[in-house]
Each structure stands twice: as C-alpha cells, then as structure tokens.
Amino acid sequence: MERSLDDVRDNLRIIEQTIGESCLKAGRRPEEVTLLGVTKTVEPDRINAAIAAGLNHIGENRVQEYLGKRDDLNLTGVEVHLIGHLQTNKVSRIVGTVDMIESVDSVHLAEAIDDASRKLNRVTDVLVEVNIGGEEAKSGVSPEELTDILENIGTFSGIRVRGLMTVPPILETEKEKRAVFSKMYKLFIDIKAKTIDNVCMDILSMGMSADYREAILEGATMVRVGSALFGRRQYPVL
Numbered sequence: 161m162e163r164s165l166d167d168v169r170d171n172l173r174i175i176e177q178t179i180g181e182s183c184l185k186a187g188r189r190p191e192e193v194t195l196l197g198v199t200k201t202v203e204p205d206r207i208n209a210a211i212a213a214g215l216n217h218i219g220e221n222r223v224q225e226y227l228g229k230r231d232d233l234n235l236t237g238v239e240v241h242l243i244g245h246l247q248t249n250k251v252s253r254i255v256g257t258v259d260m261i262e263s264v265d266s267v268h269l270a271e272a273i274d275d276a277s278r279k280l281n282r283v284t285d286v287l288v289e290v291n292i293g294g295e296e297a298k299s300g301v302s303p304e305e306l307t308d309i310l311e312n313i314g315t316f317s318g319i320r321v322r323g324l325m326t327v328p329p330i331l332e333t334e335k336e337k338r339a340v341f342s343k344m345y346k347l348f349i350d351i352k353a354k355t356i357d358n359v360c361m362d363i364l365s366m367g368m369s370a371d372y373r374e375a376i377l378e379g380a381t382m383v384r385v386g387s388a389l390f391g392r393r394q395y396p397v398l
C-alpha cells in the first residue's frame with residue numbers, strides 16, 4: 161500500500177505542538193517530555209521519514225519484528241526502546257540491540273536481562289512496568305509489590321533502573337484519565353523519595369495517542385505515541 165510520507169512529518173509537527181501546549185498548561189518545560197514514536201507494524205520508510213523530520217526516540221513491541229527491520233532503519237542518533245512484553249527466552253537476542261527495555265515486569269525477567277548484559281559487559285537501562293489499573297489481562301507489577309521488586313532489581317549490576325512505565329486502562333473522560341495518571345505520578349514520587357540503592361527515578365513513561373495530553377498534565381516525562389504519528393496500524397504485524 162502506498163501512502164505519502166508527508167503525513168508522518170505533518171503528524172510529528174502536530175504532536176510536538178500538542179506536547180508544547182500541554183506543557184504550557186501544566187507549567188512545565190517542553191524539554192521535560194520526550195516523545196517516543198511507537199513503530200510497531202510501521203514500514204521502515206515511514207519510520208525513516210519520521211527520523212528525518214526530527215524524531216529521535218522510537219519504541220518497538222516485538223523482538224522479532226524489530227530485529228527484522230533494524231537494518232533498514234537510519235538509527236544514527238536515535239534511541240530505541242523495547243516497550244512490549246518480553247519473554248525471558250528472547251532476552252539474549254534483544255540485550256545490546258536496544259537502549260532501554262521499558263517492560264520489565266518481574267524479578268525473573270530482570271535477572272535474565274542482568275545475565276545477558278553482564279555477558280556483554282554492558283549495563284542495560286530499564287523501566288519497571290506497573291499495572292496501575294490492576295487489570296487481570298495486563299502485564300506489570302502491582303503498586304503494592306513495586307518497592308520490594310525495585311529493592312531486589314537494584315542489586316543487579318547489569319541493570320540500571322531509570323524509572324517506571326505504565327499502560328493504563330482505556331478510559332473515556334479526561335477526569336478519569338487524569339485520575340489514573342495522577343495515581344501513577346504519586347507512586348513515582350513516593351518511590352523516588354525512598355532512594356532505593358541503584359534505582360534512579362527520572363523517567364515516567366505514560367500516555368499514548370489517546371491520552372498523552374492528560375499524561376503530560378499529570379507528570380509524564382515520556383509519552384509513547386504510535387497511531388497519531390504513523391496512522392492507524394495495519395495488521396498483521398510484519
């Protein structure tokens with residue numbers, strides 16, 4: 161399917177402008193918020209068009225898909241984050257090929273990342289994913305177990321915890337969305353105040369196409385935007 165690449169550039173400008181407006185409304189500086197373009201199912205030429213227009217952080221969901229497209233991407237100066245659920249048996253293939261893994265949801269997974277990182281003599285930056293809505297079907301650790309898990313992961317020398325990530329429940333009203341993001345921000349601040357060894361809390365990754373404005377109003381430092389940037393996804397995945 162042929163689609164013009166201009167729309168990607170136009171969308172990027174609109175999103176950057178919206179981020180700026182949300183920051184202004186929240187009394188924050190636009191530099192406090194990083195835009196991560198979510199590139200799952202997106203063809204390399206569209207991703208490269210966004211990069212050429214200034215996008216410098218991208219997020220992929222699946223190890224296999226990312227490794228398959230990677231050689232066709234112009235990744236100079238671009239940070240790549242893995243944001244999808246990661247199985248331990250795929251860890252050794254992804255460590256060393258991405259700059260951050262945002263979806264760490266168990267000590268077991270962290271241990272595997274630690275192991276693979278130390279074998280490569282690296283330290284991998286990670287975020288711990290929190291299931292803020294307590295949804296059965298979603299991955300992420302519960303707010304109640306978060307401190308214990310961070311204390312545990314903090315002992316791994318091959319990992320550096322940089323903050324938290326969440327995919328909240330789908331909500332309708334602005335008020336409901338903001339309430340969930342605000343709960344997440346509070347958790348982020350509480351953990352930060354605890355100063356756990358080896359755990360730094362400078363990234364709070366929350367907000368997607370439908371709710372990144374609300375996320376910024378409530379303190380997100382990274383928003384993960386896919387469809388608003390690249391258009392509606394066309395499944396199946398590559």
Ligand SMILES: *Cc1c(COP(=O)(O)O)cnc(C)c1O
Nearest residue numbers: 198243368369370384385386387
């Ligand atoms: C797909 C995805 C996004 C982006 O979703 P959009 O609604 O397309 O912006 C963000 N975060 C995660 C974890 C995703 O899987």
